[in-house]
Structure formats: C-alpha cells, structure tokens
Amino acid sequence: xxxxxxxxxxxxxxxxxxxxxxxxxxxxxxxxxxxxxxxxxxxxxxxxxxxxxxxxxxxxxxxxxxxxxxxxxxxxxxxxxxxxxxxxxxxxxxxxxxxxxxxxxxxxxxxxxxxxxxxxxxxxxxxxxxxxxxxxxxxxxxxxxxxxxxxxxxxxxxxxxxxxxxxxxxxxxxxxxxxxxxxxxxxxxxxxxxxxxxxxxxxxxxxxxxxxxxxxxxxxxxxxxxxxxxxxxxxxxxxxxxxxxxxxxxxxxxxxxxxxxxxxxxxxxxxxxxxxxxxxxxxxxxxxxxxxx
Amino acid sequence: xxxxxxxxxxxxxxxxxxxxxxxxxxxxxxxxxxxxxxxxxxxxxxxxxxxxxxxxxxxxxxxxxxxxxxxxxxxxxxxxxxxxxxxxxxxxxxxxxxxxxxxxxxxxxxxxxxxxxxxxxxxxxxxxxxxxxxxxxxxxxxxxxxxxxxxxxxxxxxxxxxxxxxxxxxxxxxxxxxxxxxxxxxxxxxxxxxxxxxxxxxxxxxxxxxxxxxxxxxxxxxxxxxxxxxxxxxxxxxxxxxxxxxxxxxxxxxxxxxxxxxxxxxxxxxxxxxxxxxxxxxxxxxxxxxxxx
Numbered sequence: 289x290x291x292x293x294x295x296x297x298x299x300x301x302x303x304x305x306x307x308x309x310x311x312x313x314x315x316x317x318x319x320x321x322x323x324x325x326x327x328x329x330x331x332x333x334x335x336x337x338x339x340x341x342x343x344x345x346x347x348x349x350x351x352x353x354x355x356x357x358x359x360x361x362x363x364x365x366x367x368x369x370x371x372x373x374x375x376x377x378x379x380x381x382x383x384x385x386x387x388x389x390x391x392x393x394x395x396x397x398x399x400x401x402x403x404x405x406x407x408x409x410x411x412x413x414x415x416x417x418x419x420x421x422x423x424x425x426x427x428x429x430x431x432x433x434x435x436x437x438x439x440x441x442x443x444x445x446x447x448x449x450x451x452x453x454x455x456x457x458x459x460x461x462x463x464x465x466x467x468x469x470x471x472x473x474x475x476x477x478x479x480x481x482x483x484x485x486x487x488x489x490x491x492x493x494x495x496x497x498x499x500x501x502x503x504x505x506x507x508x509x510x511x512x513x514x515x516x517x518x519x520x521x522x523x524x525x526x527x528x529x530x531x532x533x534x535x536x537x538x539x540x541x542x543x544x545x546x547x548x549x550x551x552x553x554x555x556x557x558x559x560x561x562x563x564x565x566x567x568x569x570x571x572x573x574x575x576x577x578x579x580x581x
Numbered sequence: 582x583x584x585x586x587x588x589x590x591x592x593x594x595x596x597x598x599x600x601x602x603x604x605x606x607x608x609x610x611x612x613x614x615x616x617x618x619x620x621x622x623x624x625x626x627x628x629x630x631x632x633x634x635x636x637x638x639x640x641x642x643x644x645x646x647x648x649x650x651x652x653x654x655x656x657x658x659x660x661x662x663x664x665x666x667x668x669x670x671x672x673x674x675x676x677x678x679x680x681x682x683x684x685x686x687x688x689x690x691x692x693x694x695x696x697x698x699x700x701x702x703x704x705x706x707x708x709x710x711x712x713x714x715x716x717x718x719x720x721x722x723x724x725x726x727x728x729x730x731x732x733x734x735x736x737x738x739x740x741x742x743x744x745x746x747x748x749x750x751x752x753x754x755x756x757x758x759x760x761x762x763x764x765x766x767x768x769x770x771x772x773x774x775x776x777x778x779x780x781x782x783x784x785x786x787x788x789x790x791x792x793x794x795x796x797x798x799x800x801x802x803x804x805x806x807x808x809x810x811x812x813x814x815x816x817x818x819x820x821x822x823x824x825x826x827x828x829x830x831x832x833x834x835x836x837x838x839x840x841x842x843x844x845x846x847x848x849x850x851x852x853x854x855x856x857x858x859x860x861x862x863x864x865x866x867x868x869x870x871x872x873x874x
Contacts, residue, residue, distance in 0.1 A: 412728075413728070430723070437706065446834070466741050466834075513727070516729060545755040546730075547644065547659040
C-alpha cells in the first residue's frame with residue numbers, strides 16, 4: 289500500500305507528516321525553521337523514522353524556482369529570510385530520501401489540498417488566500433496549479449486607498465500603502481491601530497476597514513481570474529466578523545458587473561473559509577506527493 | 582487540404598475570413614453589427630460564398646457563456662448592447678454551416694493568435710490586453726486559454742487613484758473612478774481632458790497619467806498571473822509614446838519585488854505590442870478553428 293510524505297515549509301516552522309488522505313494523516317511533526325541545512329536534516333530524520341514513503345510533497349514559502357528546466361529548480365530564490373536566499377530545498381530531500389518530490393508554493397499547495405479534499409472539490413478554478421503575517425495566494429486554473437514567469441503571489445496587488453484611511457503610511461517595504469499587503473496584513477493592522485490584530489475587539493473599526501481592503505483585492509481577483517470560489521485562510525481571517533463584511537463589500541465593489549449565480553445573494557458559498565481548516569497546507573503537500581508518485 | 586473560417590465579432594463589426602495561417606488569410610469581409618439575426622445571416626452568406634471550411638473559430642465580444650455543459654453555451658449573456666443580451670451566436674452558425682466551432686472571447690482569441698503565430702509563441706503564460714473604447718484582457722495560462730466562473734475580463738480591476746487625478750469622477754457606470762477602465766479607457770481620457778484621445782498631442786500630460794494607470798493595472802496582473810509577456814493592443818496603445826512610459830512606471834511600481842530576468846532592464850521584451858498587428862483577433866479566431874477541427 290502506497291504511503292506519501294508531506295512537508296508544509298513555512299518561515300517559522302516546517303510541518304512534516306505521512307499518510308494517504310485527511311483521515312489517515314499522521315500526527316504532524318513541527319520542526320523550527322533555522323538554517324536550511326539544519327531544518328532539512330531534521331525533516332530527513334523525521335521521514336527516516338517513518339515507514340518508507342513512495343513520494344514526497346513539499347509546499348514551501350517563496351519565492352521559488354518552479355520551472356523544471358531551470359538550473360535553480362527546487363530553490364527558494366530571493367527571500368529576505370536570513371540564510372534562505374537561493375537555498376536548495378528539493379535537492380537535499382531528493383538525494384536523502386530517493387523519492388519523487390512534488391514541489392510548489394505553500395499557497396498553491398493549499399489550494400491543491402482544498403481541491404483534492406476540501407472547499408474546491410469538483411471546481412476547475414479556485415483561489416486560496418492566506419491573510420496573516422503576510423498575504424499570499426495560490427490558484428487552480430482549469431484544474432492545474434498556476435505557474436508562469438515566477439508564480440502567482442497576489443499579496444502585493446495594488447488596491448485603491450479607502451477615503452477614511454489616507455493618513456496611514458502603509459507597511460510594505462516595496463509598495464508602501466499602494467498594495468494589499470501593505471494595507472491589510474496583520475502587521476499593517478497592528479501598525480495602523482497601535483495594537484496587535486488579535487487585541488482589537490470584534491466591534492473595532494479596524495475590521496470594517498480591513499474587510500473593505502480585502503473586498504477590493506478580491507474584486508480584482510474575480511475580474512482577472514474568474515474563480516469559481518474564493519477560499520480565505522490565515523490568522524486575520526480567524527476573526528469571524530470578517531467573512532460577512534467581506535462578502536457584503538465584495539458585492540458592493542463588483543456592483544453587479546459580473547453576472548453569475550454564485551455572485552448573487554449573500555455569497556456564502558463563494559467566499560468561504562478553508563474546509564480543511566488549518567490542514568490545507570499539509571494536506572495540499574500530501575496531494576502534491578500523490579500527484580507526482 | 583483543410584480550410585478554416587474565422588470570425589472576429591465586435592460591437593461595431595464582424596470581421597470574417599478563411600485561411601490556414603497568417604500568410605494565406607483571405608481578404609477579411611467586414612459586416613456591420615446590427616441585430617444578431619441579420620449580422621449572423623450575413624456571416625453565413627459570406628462563408629457559403631467561400632470554398633467549404635472544415636471548422637470555424639469565433640472570437641466574440643462578451644460577456645459570454647463558455648461552459649460547454651451550460652444550457653446557454655455559445656450565447657452572449659448580459660451585454661448592454663441593444664438586441665444582443667442572451668443572443669445565441671454559436672447555434673445559428675453551427676446549424677447553417679455544419680462544422681465544429683471554436684468559441685471564446687475576443688481577447689482570449691487574440692492571445693491565442695499571438696500564441697500560435699505572434700508575440701506569445703513558445704510561451705506558456707501570456708496576457709493580451711486591448712486598451713481602447715473599453716479595456717479587456719485574455720490570458721493563456723499553462724498553455725490553455727483561461728476560463729473560470731465566467732471568463733477573465735480584466736478591464737474593471739481596481740487601481741489606486743493617482744494623486745494628481747483626484748478631481749476626475751471616472752467614466753465607469755459600475756465602478757466610477759475605482760476601476761482601470763473608468764480611469765484609462767479612450768472615453769475616460771476624452772472625458773477627463775475634454776478632447777478625444779486622438780486629438781491629444783504626444784507631449785500632453787494625459788499620456789504620462791495614462792501610462793501610470795496602465796502600469797498600476799499591469800502590476801496587479803503580474804502579481805496575480807505571473808505572465809511571461811504582456812501584449813498591449815487597442816486604439817489607445819497606438820500612441821507610441823506610451824510603451825516606454827508604461828515600461829518605466831511598471832518597473833517603478835513593481836519596485837523590484839518580483840525577481841525575474843524578464844522584468845529587469847528596459848522590459849522591451851516584456852511589455853510589447855501585438856506581433857500580428859491588428860490581425861491578432863481574426864488570426865486568433867483562425868487558431869480556435871484549427872484547434873477544434
């Protein structure tokens with residue numbers, strides 16, 4: 289019976305597990321993200337302590353080199369994260385474990401997991417967004433994970449400034465207050481309101497403004513990619529008041545321009561949380577393993 | 582020897598031709614867009630006067646129903662164009678001509694034509710944009726034309742307002758001054774400056790502002806889709822001063838966030854005019870015919 293390995297590689301921890309599906313996934317091991325050498329060695333040690341796997345899936349923080357024919361395939365490229373710029377992540381794992389490796393961004397893995405077992409099952413086109421410390425997005429388009437020149441990342445797409453937010457300088461080192469992440473990530477919230485996002489009460493005006501920025505970004509995503517569903521995860525989206533506000537402002541922002549049944553009514557089926565909860569990423573990595581086996 | 586038919590169906594005219602490639606395309610016939618019945622009848626008459634075709638490609642103004650399993654497949658859906666809302670365009674042509682029909686949006690057809698014979702040859706991921714009376718975009722993603730819930734259209738994606746343009750009310754009936762088309766289409770230019778776009782001299786400040794709005798929209802498109810090339814056509818892009826300005830402002834707006842060779846330097850190979858000139862649409866329709874034959 290086949291067995292797959294999965295790694296959800298993040299900036300603070302690498303989560304490792306083995307299994308075949310959501311119902312038989314092993315208790316995930318959490319390995320602190322230190323240096324590439326040390327972190328990958330601990331991952332390898334984890335898998336050597338498990339029954340032999342047939343393939344490994346790796347959903348990784350980026351940016352990544354995903355082009356199979358590139359010299360740097362399997363590397364993290366230009367991350368500001370110390371020690372990880374140009375780090376080869378696929379190579380050491382492939383050499384040590386001797387199995388095929390399915391490799392993609394963390395957010396592409398998440399949308400793939402939701403496509404295999406969650407909220408994007410039976411859909412051809414869906415977007416997964418994580419809104420937290422950063423903002424990032426993955427896309428399934430025509431049943432395939434979207435790549436391209438580099439890969440979609442979505443967090444820095446430009447959004448119009450809300451008229452009651454003109455004083456905020458933004459929090460993006462690249463785009464200031466012009467991009468979504470600079471205006472709406474967890475750190476942007478904290479900087480604007482002088483308190484961590486989790487300390488802001490549910491009736492704080494922060495959440496109405498946050499919902500408007502999220503809705504603006506989703507408007508552009510709907511018009512560019514025409515997804516069948518938008519799946520919103522990440523720390524900021526744990527604030528349950530956000531979903532109804534985001535749906536309301538998205539409807540207002542689209543203003544009836546796109547005629548589609550899914551975009552009418554309350555959009556409860558269109559803008560949704562991940563059905564796999566916090567396991568979209570690790571299960572997506574498992575689905576990447578399954579696909580490459 | 583096979584022969585294909587092609588229709589580029591626009592809001593003011595339907596262009597019809599037969600051929601196999603850019604080098605043997607017949608002189609196109611131009612049929613005024615009146616009622617669906619009359620216009621399609623004239624197209625049918627055109628093809629009946631030609632040698633028998635084996636398949637027909639149709640790139641059509643939208644929005645369209647492109648889902649093969651939908652009851653309204655092959656229809657224009659909710660256009661404001663009088664008489665064309667819910668008009669079946671594929672059905673009458675298929676019944677009269679008895680050939681398979683490749684059907685997509687005008688802008689998807691254009692990017693497909695550029696992919697088959699033009700500026701997107703050998704690329705997996707590219708975007709074609711037309712910037713003129715309206716703004717619209719088509720995308721080739723992973724070698725396939727992008728569809729989705731409806732289809733990408735791109736023209737109404739939201740862009741930040743330029744600080745020296747705060748007084749303009751915008752020209753979009755749906756989104757006012759929040760969307761790209763409302764700020765940067767030909768009619769938006771005319772409304773802002775009180776003169777038709779073609780009457781504005783090359784050194785008019787209109788073009789610098791226009792280039793900044795185009796660059797903002799392209800920034801979001803690069804971050805969402807990661808295209809390998811952006812192909813810009815349409816009436817407004819005939820102003821030759823725009824290309825260098827758009828490239829300059831796109832580089833400034835991305836601000837080095839995306840590390841890729843194609844995005845460095847002057848981007849002369851990244852932001853380009855259509856290589857097929859004004860024939861992207863009709864040749865794209867020909868490529869759609871070829872694909873479905």
